[in-house]
Amino acid sequence: MNLTTLFGSRVFGDAAMQKYLPLPIYESLKNTNRLGKPLDPKIADTVAQGMKEWALSLGATHYSHWFLPLSNMSAGKHDSFIDLCSDGTVVTSFSSSALVQGEPDASSFPSGGLRATFEARGYTAWDPTSPAFVKDRTLYIPTAFYSYTGEALDTKTPLLRSMQALNPQALRILHRLGIDDAQFVSATVGAEQEYFLIDRKLADERLDLKLCGRTLIGAKPPKGQQLDDYYCGRIRLRIAAFMHDLDEQLWSYGVSSKTKHNEAAPAQHELAPIFETVNIACDHNLLTMEVLRETAKRHGITCLLHEKPFAGINGSGKHNNYSISTDTGINFLSPGKNPEKNHLFLLSVCAIIDSVDNYADLLRLSAITPGNEHRLGGGEAPPDIISMFLGEKLTQMLHDVAQGISGASMDKGVLNTGVAILPHLAKDDSDRNRTSPFAFTGNKFEFRMLGSSQSIGLCNTVLNTAVADAFSRFADRLERCPDEKLEEEIVGIVFDTLKEHGRIIYNGNNYSQDWRDEAARRGLPILTNSPDTIDTLCLEKNVELFEKYKIFTAKECQARKEIMHEYFCKVLLIEADTLLHMIKRQVFPAGLSYLQEVSRDLAPLSSLGLKSGQTHAESLAVLVDKVFERCALLENVLTDVHAAIAMNGQSAVSVPYKVRDSLVPAMASLREACDALEVIMPSSRWPMPTYTDLLLDD
Ligand code: ADP
Ligand code: MG
Known part of the structure; x- marks a missing residue:
C-alpha cells in the first residue's frame, strides 16, 4: 500500500464516511467535527450502520467504547457485532444506542469517592469529534466516561468542556478585531513523545522493569551519555525496523507520525506527530503509547514509557506544543510580518502570559506522575518552577508596545555561514532555550514539563480554561471601548499584562541556582514534590476557575485530588x-x-x-x-x-x-x-x- 493510501486506512475518517454514509448525514457529522456543533441525534442510527459496514469490511468482529479513566490507561470492553435470530442463526447488528452510549461498571475505576462499590453505574458517551478506528479486529469508538450522577470520571470530558469554554471567548476576541469569518476556534497540539527501547529478554529478567517500568536499583555504567554521542545519532538496524513498523501502524490509524530520532540517552528515542485539534491529539497520543508498546513486543523489545527508567541517565518527557487556531486556519500565535501591529498575536501572547502566571500551580500539577518526580529539576528537564521563555526580541517588543514605542521589530535575520557554496539561512526570531518549562517557539508555545507516560489531557484542560478566562476579561475591555480607542485599549492590555504578570517571564538558564533564588524573590510557586503540588488543585482560586467555566465542580476537584494522592x-x-x-x-x-x-x-x-x-x-x-x-x-x-x-x-x-x-x-x-x-x-x-x-x- 502506498503511503497516502495507507494513511488513515483504518480510520472512519473523511474517505470512509463519504463512502459509507449518505451525503446529508456525512455533512451533518462533518459539521459536528469541524465546527464543534452538537450532534444531531437523528443521524446516529445511519452513522452506526455505515460505521458497522465499514468496520466489517476491515475484518472487525467487535466494537468497543474506548475511554480513558483516571488510572492513566485506556479501557473498554469488547462486544461482538452478532445478534441471535429466532431460528438460531446470527446477523450482524450495531444500533445507534450501542454507538452513542455504553455502560461500563464505574465502581472498578478510580473515582475519588464519587462512586461507591455499590453505586456501580457509569456511562460512556461517543465523542463524534474523534474518529473511530479498527484495531485488532475491533472497532474502537472514542468516548467520554462519566458517572450516573454526571461527574466526569476520565480525562476526555474535562478537555471537551474546556474546548467548549475557549471557543466562545476566542470568537469574541476575533469578532471585536473584525475577523468575522471564523466559526470555531480550538487549541491545536503536537505532542512529542520520548521513550526507551530495551531488549525484551533482558528486561524480563528484572522484576522492577516488569512491575514498575523502571529500575529500582542499578549502578551507573562506566559509559552513559557523557560523550553526547546518542542524540540524533545513527539509528541501529533493529530499532530502525521497529520504527518503520511503528510508523506504518500509526499512519494506518491516522496518526501523523512525522519525526523520529535517537534521544540524548543510550536506548532512548523520540517520535513527533504533526499537530492537530487538541482532543484528537490527546487520543492520538494515547494510541501512540499503546502502539509503541505493542509493536515493541512484536520485535522482541520492551518499550519503557516511564519518566525515569534509569537513574543517572536522562529520563523521558513529553513536549506539549500548544497554539490556538480557527476553523479557517488562522493561528493566533503566528506573529506575521508586523507582530507589533498584529493585535490578535499580541492579545494571544498576553492571554497566555496571564494564564501561565495565574495558574502556574495547576500547570505544575498537570505534570505530576510519580516518575516525573525523579526527572524535573534534575538538570535534564525543566525545573519544578513554572516560568515562560519569550526570547529577548519578543520580550523587548512587548515592552516597546506597552510603552507606545513604535518600530520594535522582530525581523528574521540571516545566518551567514562564512562558506560561499552554502545557502544563507533564515534565522529564527529567538534562540532556543531548552531549560524553560514553557517556551515560545515561533508560532506556538511548548510546555516541556510533562512526563512521557502521561495523558496530555489535564495540561490542555488547564491551558484552555485559563486562556478562556483571560480572553473573556480582554474581550470585556475591548467590547466596552469605542472603535477609535481599540488600539489604545490593546496597548493597555499589553501594559497591564506585563505589569501584573511580567514576573513569569524568564529568558535565562532555568537550571541555575540563581533562578531558584530569583523565582523565590518573585513569589512564584516552587512546588518540589507531588503531595504539595496535588493539594493546590483545591485552592479557592483554582476551584473558582474550574467552576466558572464548568470544567470541574468543587466535588470533582476534591475527588481528583484524592485520586492523585492515592495514585x-x-x-x-x-x-x-x-x-x-x-x-x-x-x-x-x-x-x-x-x-x-x-x-x-x-x-x-x-x-x-x-x-x-x-x-x-x-x-x-x-x-x-x-x-x-x-x-x-x-x-x-x-x-x-x-x-x-x-x-x-x-x-x-x-x-x-x-x-x-x-x-x-x-x-x-x-x-x-x-x-x-x-x-x-x-x-x-x-x-x-x-x-x-x-x-x-x-
Ligand atoms: P521542535 O520545535 O520541538 O524541535 P518542531 O518545530 O518540529 O519541533 O515541532 C514540534 C511539534 O510542534 C510538532 O508536533 C509540530 O507539529 C508542532 N506544532 C507546529 N506548529 C504547531 C501549532 N501551530 N500548534 C500546535 N503544535 C504545533
Ligand atoms: Mg520540542
Whole structure:
C-alpha cells in the first residue's frame, strides 16, 4: 500500500464516511467535527450502520467504547457485532444506542469517592469529534466516561468542556478585531513523545522493569551519555525496523507520525506527530503509547514509557506544543510580518502570559506522575518552577508596545555561514532555550514539563480554561471601548499584562541556582514534590476557575485530588514492595553466598601474605550488612505506612506525606547500599542484567 493510501486506512475518517454514509448525514457529522456543533441525534442510527459496514469490511468482529479513566490507561470492553435470530442463526447488528452510549461498571475505576462499590453505574458517551478506528479486529469508538450522577470520571470530558469554554471567548476576541469569518476556534497540539527501547529478554529478567517500568536499583555504567554521542545519532538496524513498523501502524490509524530520532540517552528515542485539534491529539497520543508498546513486543523489545527508567541517565518527557487556531486556519500565535501591529498575536501572547502566571500551580500539577518526580529539576528537564521563555526580541517588543514605542521589530535575520557554496539561512526570531518549562517557539508555545507516560489531557484542560478566562476579561475591555480607542485599549492590555504578570517571564538558564533564588524573590510557586503540588488543585482560586467555566465542580476537584494522592502512594508502595522482593530474594542471597565463598578462600591467600583478599572480603561484608540493615529499615517503614492506611479504612489518601518523608528516603538509602555492592561483585554473580547490559546492547 502506498503511503497516502495507507494513511488513515483504518480510520472512519473523511474517505470512509463519504463512502459509507449518505451525503446529508456525512455533512451533518462533518459539521459536528469541524465546527464543534452538537450532534444531531437523528443521524446516529445511519452513522452506526455505515460505521458497522465499514468496520466489517476491515475484518472487525467487535466494537468497543474506548475511554480513558483516571488510572492513566485506556479501557473498554469488547462486544461482538452478532445478534441471535429466532431460528438460531446470527446477523450482524450495531444500533445507534450501542454507538452513542455504553455502560461500563464505574465502581472498578478510580473515582475519588464519587462512586461507591455499590453505586456501580457509569456511562460512556461517543465523542463524534474523534474518529473511530479498527484495531485488532475491533472497532474502537472514542468516548467520554462519566458517572450516573454526571461527574466526569476520565480525562476526555474535562478537555471537551474546556474546548467548549475557549471557543466562545476566542470568537469574541476575533469578532471585536473584525475577523468575522471564523466559526470555531480550538487549541491545536503536537505532542512529542520520548521513550526507551530495551531488549525484551533482558528486561524480563528484572522484576522492577516488569512491575514498575523502571529500575529500582542499578549502578551507573562506566559509559552513559557523557560523550553526547546518542542524540540524533545513527539509528541501529533493529530499532530502525521497529520504527518503520511503528510508523506504518500509526499512519494506518491516522496518526501523523512525522519525526523520529535517537534521544540524548543510550536506548532512548523520540517520535513527533504533526499537530492537530487538541482532543484528537490527546487520543492520538494515547494510541501512540499503546502502539509503541505493542509493536515493541512484536520485535522482541520492551518499550519503557516511564519518566525515569534509569537513574543517572536522562529520563523521558513529553513536549506539549500548544497554539490556538480557527476553523479557517488562522493561528493566533503566528506573529506575521508586523507582530507589533498584529493585535490578535499580541492579545494571544498576553492571554497566555496571564494564564501561565495565574495558574502556574495547576500547570505544575498537570505534570505530576510519580516518575516525573525523579526527572524535573534534575538538570535534564525543566525545573519544578513554572516560568515562560519569550526570547529577548519578543520580550523587548512587548515592552516597546506597552510603552507606545513604535518600530520594535522582530525581523528574521540571516545566518551567514562564512562558506560561499552554502545557502544563507533564515534565522529564527529567538534562540532556543531548552531549560524553560514553557517556551515560545515561533508560532506556538511548548510546555516541556510533562512526563512521557502521561495523558496530555489535564495540561490542555488547564491551558484552555485559563486562556478562556483571560480572553473573556480582554474581550470585556475591548467590547466596552469605542472603535477609535481599540488600539489604545490593546496597548493597555499589553501594559497591564506585563505589569501584573511580567514576573513569569524568564529568558535565562532555568537550571541555575540563581533562578531558584530569583523565582523565590518573585513569589512564584516552587512546588518540589507531588503531595504539595496535588493539594493546590483545591485552592479557592483554582476551584473558582474550574467552576466558572464548568470544567470541574468543587466535588470533582476534591475527588481528583484524592485520586492523585492515592495514585502517588500506591505506585510508591508497589515500588517499595518490588524493591524488597528483589533485595531479599536476589541481591542479598547473591551477596551473602559470594561473601561466604570469598571467606572460605581467605586462609590460603593470607598464608601467602596477600592482604587484598582480606580487604575485599571486609568491604563485601560491610556492604552485605548495610543492605541487610537498610532492607530491615525499609520493611519497618512499610509496615508503618500500611498501619496508617489500615487506620484510615484502607485508603491510601491519608498517607502521601508519610510516603514522601519516610518511604522514599528509605528506598533511596537501600538502593545506595545495593548499587555499591553491585560494583564490587563479579558480573557472573550479579543476579540480574546491569545498566550496561540493558542500555548498551548493540
Ligand atoms: P521542535 O520545535 O520541538 O524541535 P518542531 O518545530 O518540529 O519541533 O515541532 C514540534 C511539534 O510542534 C510538532 O508536533 C509540530 O507539529 C508542532 N506544532 C507546529 N506548529 C504547531 C501549532 N501551530 N500548534 C500546535 N503544535 C504545533
Ligand atoms: Mg520540542
